[in-house]
Amino acid sequence: MSKNKIAKWLHERITITRPIGNLLPAHLSSYGEQPTVSFQDCIEAYLKDPACKAFVDFLADQVVGVGFYTTVNEGYDGASGAKEAVDGFCEKVNLDGMLQIAAREIIAAGNSFWERIEPDRIVDLRILPLTSISRIKRDVHGNVQGYVQSASYGGKTLTPERIIHFNWNPVDGEPFGTGVLRPLLEKMTVGGETRMSFLEMKARIEKMLPEIFEKYAGPDELWIFEGVSDEKLTEYQRIIRSKPKAGARFVYNRPADIKTVQIDPRTQFQTYLEHIINQVYLGGETPLPKLFTTPGFTEASAKAAVELAEQKVYALQRFIKRAIEKEVFAPIIEQAGFDSKDAGCRLNWGTPEKPETVVADILQAAQLQLISREEFRIMMKKIGWELAEIPS
Secondary structure, three states: OOHHHHHHHHHHHHHHHOOOOOOOOHHHHHHOEOOOOOHHHHHHHHHHOHHHHHHHHHHHHHHHOOOEEEEOOOOOOOHHHHHHHHHHHHHHHOHHHHHHHHHHHHHHHOEEEEEEEOOOOOOEEEEEOHHHEEEEEEOOOOOEEEEEEOHHHOOOEEOHHHEEEEEOOOOOOOOOOOOOOHHHHOOEEEOOEEEOOHHHHHHHHHHHHHHHHHHHHOOOEEEEEOOOOHHHHHHHHHHHHHOOOOOOOOOOOOOEEEEEOOOOOOOOOHHHHHHHHHHHHHHHOOOHHHHHHOOOOOHHHHHHHHHHHHHHHHHHHHHHHHHHHHHHHHHHHHHOOOOHHHHOOEEEEOOOOOOOOOHHHHHHHHHOOOOOHHHHHHHHHHOOOOOOOOOO
């Protein structure tokens, strides 16, 4: 093949495989992109709003609370070695505990950042604080060039090879994911005016409640003593103010008129309050808080609501499972000297199912001499048989 043909062949291959469409403008690729809703706002909402914390914790417990176990392709010659390498690493870094934290970050903020130590050969993992990542730098084709940490964390730019980025539900090509708290914290511009976020609406309503309670639980009163001198009125003021306001009653031998400030019965906000609260619960994407706080839920309706929420749980489990298998299990197996594809190591949620022990099968195995007498005795003891020790 001539040099011209080789050059043409290479040019065609490069042209075909190179991305053509741009995902972001040049100014964003040079400076980097920030999350629309700050991670600090997500953390404050989780810590300070009981409903937000309940949304995140309920979903996280359903996703990773069951724990996990690993399996490998038993037909692969190095299966046991590959599984031992993965299980040993999981125990070393406490992967179960890391998943508990990461699940909450992913659900709340849509992101979690793990640092590989070291990137070329993984010897450890750690979770970086969400607030430590200020920007993500990408080229115009969307390829991540670096994760920029905030100035308070040193302002370093971490290479993509060093970071495992759990990026859940990115919208419109954004580099950051979208958690359940974002719609509750987002403001919206309508007709040129900005509508406050639903969490701010809820917070303002909750701020007013103690003020309303204090105002109307012991209503303001106007005491009128007709024809009383100023000196006597001063004496009455001193007596009235010295008594407890709630439940205080006085009797005087002069004409008096007491007027109290009452809530206008025509003022009804129940419908509006329910709308705001329902929007917050919808944003949380789990029916469990609603089941606990709203009377009238039947067992059937509660079961149907939980079944709908399970689809969200399954989706999150698949997302985390695939990321761990690709970003953690596969490199660990490869650096242990095994083939990760042939090993087929998988993360499975829950606990491994143990085969049911049937006494008849054990007896038959002993008769066929498939197991020794000692193995037979050990099995029987495990299922509750009381067997005397055989003297040696």
